Amino acid sequence: MPDETSAEQVPIVGYLQLGDDPHLRANECTACGARYFDRRNACAKCGGTGFSDARVADAAVLKAYSIVHNAAPGIPVPYVSAIVETEDGTSVRSNVVGLDDPMTAELGMRVEFTTYVCGTDDDGTECVAFGYAPA
Template sequence: MTEPDNSALIKQVPFVDYLVLGEEPYLISNECNQCQARYFDRRNACARCFGDQFTKVKVASSGVVTSFTIVEMGPVPYVSAVVDCDGTPVRCTLIGVDPTPEKVQLGMSVELTTYSMGEDSEGTEAIAFGFTSAR
């Protein structure tokens, strides 16, 4: 039996620790066992109840825009938003969305997407996440 040639496969790494790559990427958060508050960064204590026990939980991959701003700095304007993913607020960039007030609306349905941030000298690709208009 011949082993497949995997030399052409690109190694990918998530840009943030809470992005899980795969066929259907998703985000994970640290949920307080006491009050169910969710955080993407590691915590020693919950900011809401001061609990110190956390469980990693999968975050919904779709949601609605609850807040946004159109950022005019940089080479092109882009949309920075907060998306409510079934009760978990996610700060993100909206990808593939025209950055105009006519196209971005509070309450618009969006879904998780990933994209390449670039490669290092060894060909390892950094993968980031954002949200795009739901189909």
């Protein structure tokens, strides 16, 4: 078995924070609290230009989803493409993972942030993605 702690890991997106306590970071509008995962010059909701770095809650609820049956070669299907809303009101586009049967996904189900290795390059560096598993 490879020693997991020695493998170098890189997050699949910049707002995924790895380490002992993986989580998502968002840019939060200091005026209205709207959160964005991409870099903004101004808030789409209130036009504010001040942002702070915020941790996104791990617990979430499934708000919308679709079951994907057709995807690029190499991507296992079916999988559940979803929008979840975290406890602190952040909308996150992600996948629901860890379901024995994707057809059992349902709106309003409680899910929890999780990470998984989605690939390894020739140097052994692991690419880490995130998803939401049933809570």
